[in-house]
Amino acid sequence: MSVRSELPVAIIGAGPVGLAAAARLVERGIEPVVFEKGGSVGASLLEWGHVRVFSPWRYNIDDAARRLLEVEGWKAPDPDALPNGKEIVEDYLVPLSRVASIRRGVRLGATVTAISRKGLDKATSRGRDAAAFVLRYFEDGAEREAAVRAVIDASGTWNQPNPMGVDGLPVPGERQSARISYGIPDVTGIRRDEFAGKRTLVVGSGHSAINTALALMELQQIAPRTEIFWALRQDGVDRLLGGGLNDQLPERGALGLAAKKAMDEGRLNMLTGFAARAVEADEEHVRVLATAGGREVRLAVDNIVVATGFRPAFDFLRELRIEIDPAIEAPPALAPLIDPNLHSCGTVPPHGAEELSHPEKDFYIVGMKSYGRAPTFLMKTGYEQVRSVVAEIAGDHEAARRVELVLPETGVCSAGIKSAVSSSCCGGPSNAREDACCVADAVAKEESKAGCGCGSKASAEKVVEKL
Template sequence: MSASNNGHLPVVVVGAGPIGLAAAARLVERGLEPLVLEAGPSAATAVRGWAHVRLFSTWAEVTDPAAEKLLAPTGWVRPDAAAYPTGGDWAERYLQPLADVLGDRVRYDATVTGVARAGRDRIVDSGREDQPFAVHLRTAEGHEERITASAVIDASGTWSTPSPMGASGLPALGEKSAAGHISYRVPNLDDPAVRARYAGRRTAVVGSGASAFTALAHLADLAKQEAGTHAVWILRRGIGAGTYGGGEADELPARGALGLRAKAAVEEGYASAVTGFRTEAVERDGDGRVALVADDGRRLDPVDEVIVLTGLRPDLSFLSEIRLGLDERLQAPTALAPLIDPNVHSCGTVYPHGVKELSHPEQGVYLVGMKSYGRAPTFLAMTGYEQVRSIAAALAGDQEAAERVELTLPETGVCGGAGLFDEPGNAEEPAGGCCATPTTLQIRTGGC
């Protein structure tokens, strides 16, 4: 079923982040009516969660062409193309203005709680493809609503579901009970309350990607000012040539510099690296601190705080009545998974892709942006913009445009290391690493 078959119904877009708003702009460009449902009180709620973090990419790389066309009549001018915005800059100077232009097509405080075929649960075949979608949502006041849609584009990202500390993918024993000592975000040390939490204390940083690099660099800066501040860096694998990324050879200079800052934190003694450590348990001691225990029996000296940066994962709970075709490992669309699987991906680009790779057994439903990559740590924002361009073309019935690739990504030639992420988060990828390709959503903590 295409949106053109139900032209009186909107295409529901879940999430008013970079890819969701770009999807709406592309739909408008195609003459289709989007309805963006955002769980937060404003556009780019997830991006605002890391407002203090600077992107690796420039303004020229983080805006979508169709979005710029919508903004142009308002007098909006893209900021300095060569400058690197923070998450806060991005939200305030581009994403919120774009949402404002879309106007009533964006609804805030609208949490999607379920998506299904109207009148059909996931078991029923009869007449399924002829039915529109029923999208259930909950408002901030707790009211429940149902919206009928011609298609659904899920751009809700993965920010709300960080991966746990346990190396098995499940929370480590004691992880939940020690929640008061554990954070799953890169801390904003410019906030006095947050700074006080880590100043003069020992903090374990669990993770090996850009998020961990950022935390290590920030804690090293704090250690230079506050005596007694020290980081214990927990890695599930060893330290090799690619551990700190591409360094000066990285074609994204900000990303390369970040890896070098993390390396300096270790070499200068502000952080101690513990390798081959797969956390199995978190134990609390009588002094109000916690100790991490590995699956090989090693028990580290107690720390005051733990920052867990082991990646993000998609929330698929509200799609339980939809027939999705997902790879059993990555939780990414089946046709897309081989292109992004970090178990087999080494040097080379993650190729641009569109509606063909993003389609599911349930026609008219698409996971886009970081959510489309499931647990893979290689998402590129330019790729996300290409995704929604292709999907909008398909929904408008322009199959030729939907199948056409309109994006070329050059390689950086930097292999191994931290991987790529669209949203803050750094999945611990296999030792082979993933070839680093240019990102437009690669953030210095590690979509959307």
């Protein structure tokens, strides 16, 4: 056995996918060392701890992690319940991090700043694959170094939000304003006073934006003077509602239904074809200069929430030979499977070590970061990624290439999740005379093709009534 094979495997990030990788390594008899820059496992999840996820517990617990936890006497939450970010951390990740075989390798407050091959720079090829990796990291105010046999980067993208500009750049003045928030701020909780009775502009058309808009509407019921402006970069709302309604996770579809209901009631001020050009802040307001609907718009608001997605960070990987798709910023073999220009609902087949490999042997990017700039990701898909990757690192090439996660093309349409929304049209042929619950479904049915699977119009209306 070589000296390198006796070294631990480094995992960057102690979120769900990172700790699942640790559990898989432990089951393979390989020592994991987990570097988490936050003060807690699941630190990024705690930043959106108030948000309830769309998939139930059954899809949020890794099988290897479950086996380790059950030996410790852990009782799994209700498999059909929908947890929020805080519950995932407290009820799952924290207990998992306390399992002895994982706990001794977890380093909190440890920020990885660089990775290289021991004694070799990026340009050196001779002996490269046999050399250990060296990680530089800051911990307790000191720079430290660790030698490892392989690296699994599960650091995510949460700390790299996309800016407001339609060209991928911050608009002038954006970085100077303290009134601009990114992601999903807790507008009804700890930050309620900042948003109650105020005017807020939400920029984005994904589920983070929908979540924020609906939370502001909840606040609006308590503080009626709360005004909501919702800016969509695309022209019209059909794509937004198609994404909300045409979704196989019922709770995520219900979110779109609630947004549609709010639009119909006039509780949202919609701005389509929105492109911000500049932001100016004074002591009282943020003034936004933009175009919307082909016209110039000047808007004065109290707050702006930018929910335009996230992007990966590669700066600390500079000395490694990684290969990234130039558009999606995902591994080249994975990129065409998740390209949002081609896939609108996360139609991603299971994938693993082969699709996630890089020219740098034994280095892998997994989890949300592996998706680059693509917006759709299921936690369960990340668990399959690390199952395969760890098998490859362990030398079990057959298991690494074996698909152990069988999902339909949407990833969730046969989930059998309890919901008021029926999934009866999922995967089967539809008749044009049947009711259609969204634009994409209607078009499909008119062409006698399979519908979107979001259920009948009657079922959808029942969800709206409950909301």
